[in-house]
Amino acid sequence: MDKSCKQPDNKTRSLGTKIFYLFTVFIIVIYVSFSAFFVYYQSQMLKEHLAEEGRQLANLLADNLKLGVFAENDDLLRGPVESILEYDETILVQAFNNEGKQLISLAKKGAQIEQTEMSELEKQRSILESIRIKYAPLQLSGRESMEFWAPVKSGERFTEENLYYEYTVSPPKEYIIGFVRVVLTTSILKASLKQVLINSTFIPSLFIIPGWFIAYYIVIRITRPLKRLTQGVKAIGTDETFVNVQVETKDEIGRLATAFNEMALSLKNRDTENKELEEQLRQAQKMEAVGTLAGGIAHDFNNIISVIRGYGRMLQKNKDFEETTRNYVEQIVSSSNRAAALTRRLLTFGRKQIIDPKPVNINNVILNVETMLKRLVPENVQFILNLSETELIVTADTTHMEQVIMNLVSNSRDAMPEGGNITITTRLIAPEGPVFRPVSIDRDSKYAFISIEDTGTGIDKVIKEKIFDPFFTTKDVGEGSGLGLSIVYGIIKQHQGLVDVESTPGQGTKFNIFLPTNTSQVEDNDHIASILPNGTETILIAEDDEYVRALVSSVLKQNGYKVIEATDGNSAVAEFLANRDKVSLMLIDVFMPKKKGTAVFKEIRETRPDIKAIFISGHSTSHIINQFEFTEKISFLSKPILPDELLHKVRELLDKQ
């Protein structure tokens, strides 16, 4: 248990502490080594110095005692001996003649003379013999003292030859005439050594302690950037607000801090992007949910509107009503039209509407949404329409085109928080000049050109490249889904058109749309309504909504058709099988209980591949569009159903081969 507790302590110890500990250990090792060496060196020096002093004293005494020893005269001996004894270390001075007889012996008062195991006489004999043989001084070291012996030498006596004259035939001879002994105490040496030990212990401390503080400061300086880095890493890990680590040096730590800052910035950006994407996804999911909700409402609501509008239209055609009643009917139809428009907008918002391309005048599409667009923009934004005088007929789904215009205008509005101008321009152009960069443009056709231009903040090149990407947005989270321009792009592509953007940062943005023109005439609903086609064929109606079914049945019957009704998918199949040879056309609601309209149609077509059908639905889903190609035998009618439209569609399909 204890072990497991201690181990992390060592591991978690900071780098600075480790360096400081290492430095401390290093200093202690150096300090101890130096002190030991210094003390040892000093002790050797002092010992050598004492030995040298002893040798010199002995030699000096031997030289000075020549006459004294020669004459064996106490007066002559005493002076030099006493002078040697005056030295602090000297505790005993003795002189002997050549026979070993002690001539003088003076000891310092109170001095303790070290005794050896050998008797003094034996020792003396041994020493004197050694000196005689070696003819040189002798040194003996004891625990408490050091003693030095030196021979007293005398020159050769004069002969008659050299008594008068100084000359030498051979090297002058010297003879030992006696010995001196000088004993020095080592107590002073030991006291000096003790002082050296104290000095070598305490004096370095005076330097080492400030050195420690300096080292501590240096370590702190070195490790401070690392601590900051650690704090930075922790801040990133704990999602705290990260502040760039200060880069103080250009060394490895400095480079590490720089790299770390770059990494942190990169992580931060990535995190921000992730958050934005999350928010966009959430927004998209919300929009999807709202769209689903709107689509669901619209489905049921369309059924109701279909009935009201259908019967309303039928009442309009009744000439028997008096003026007042006719006005009431008009109000009902008008209101139901408005309700139908509302439903359509809901579907537009939820992007659940089906493509229903028809030849339309783009100018009219723009004019139809003008009021709504003006409501979209605030008062400080001026809305300018610059529409071409010539009609710009294109095959397009009006609802989709309206969505395109609305999305682009909304975008321009958001780019001008301080106000400005939004200009919508349309004109007919031929694909010439640099405007038509895309190669997909057919140079032999003419195109309707629509531009929505603002005087807003503009966009830079990087954003421009991503502007049509799904979920790309420069707006704050919650303000935009990032889908607006991608929907625009998708719709225009669906219509074989092209969308482009020009922008100068600070000056504004211009979206250019090119749609291939159509030479057909725009259908006039009112005109269609006035001439209602009829027939006698048998039509199977598969509709779960009772009122809608009754309306459709009623309209068809009134115009000569025979009607077989089915309330759900299964009954629709059953009815068809029962009347398979009679049924010329099927009106199938896409969403029905028990079996969906598409499944019903698939099943029936297996029996009769030539069967014609019109799908009816309040909204479209992609799988419906993708499942079938709308050929001569299959068509689509969106709710709310107008009687005139229904009759035209039915007749049109029945008449097709």
Add this chain to the structure above:
Amino acid sequence: MYTKIINTLLFNSALMLLKVLVVLLIILRPSFASAADVVIVQSISIKPYNDVLKGFKDTCKCSVEQIVLSEPSRANLKRKIQKANPDLVLTIGMDAYRKSRAVTSLPVIYTMILAPIKTISNSADTTGVSMVISAEKQLNIIKKVLPDTKEIGLLFDPARSGKFIRRAITAAKTEGIELIAKEVNASKDVPDATMFMKDTIDAFWVIPDLTVITPETFKFMLLCSFQNYIPLISFSDKYVEMGALLSLNIDEYDIGRQAGEMARKFFSGTSLKQIQKVDARNAKITINKTTAEKLGIPIKSETLKNARIIEK
């Protein structure tokens, strides 16, 4: 014509024969002994001894052959003397005398011997000049150089210098000086004896006594001289150079001359037995001026003029 040619040839031949004979005589001459009158045996080749030699040669005017004992060929001394076949041997130095006397019975004139010791005095064919300057002469010079001197201390070994001291005491009285002479029988007694007399003397006279003078004793006496302001009078330049005030030296050249004169007498037919042994007749003075100044002893300029001066 032919006669003339034959005569010329004969003359040339005779000349040629003569030349050959001369050459043969030179080459094949017999090894005769060198006819030296005197063989000079010298202990060592030093300047004072060479001065003696020079003085002898200048005076004797005889043929000499020199043998130096300190040189490697000294082992052949006897053969060399025999080979030279001299009438007389001159020795310079004690060693030369002893060795010569040991190998030959020829008449010997000695020089540079400290004192005429018994062996010499008893020998019949021996005479010579000692290194001793007479006490009278020395005291006379001392009195002249140091006129204020009244009491002179002196140490001596009676065995070596007794005779000299006896004469010296008498001579001192003549000069008005009291000579305080103390006997020492061994060198080790010298310091005590010196210390004993240092307070009662005006000068200390060191005579060439081998018992009294050793390297140690002389240093002590010198030290004593300096410590007590007592001038030290010695007998050789060597001691003046060491610090003695004054020395009365023998005149080596003159000793050579004295020996030369003896040789001449010998060659003129006088037996050596009849020629008296003598002391050195001249004395040279050497003064250490530095010591004189340190001891505060004035030296007359006249004295300085005739003396060798050492300043160090």
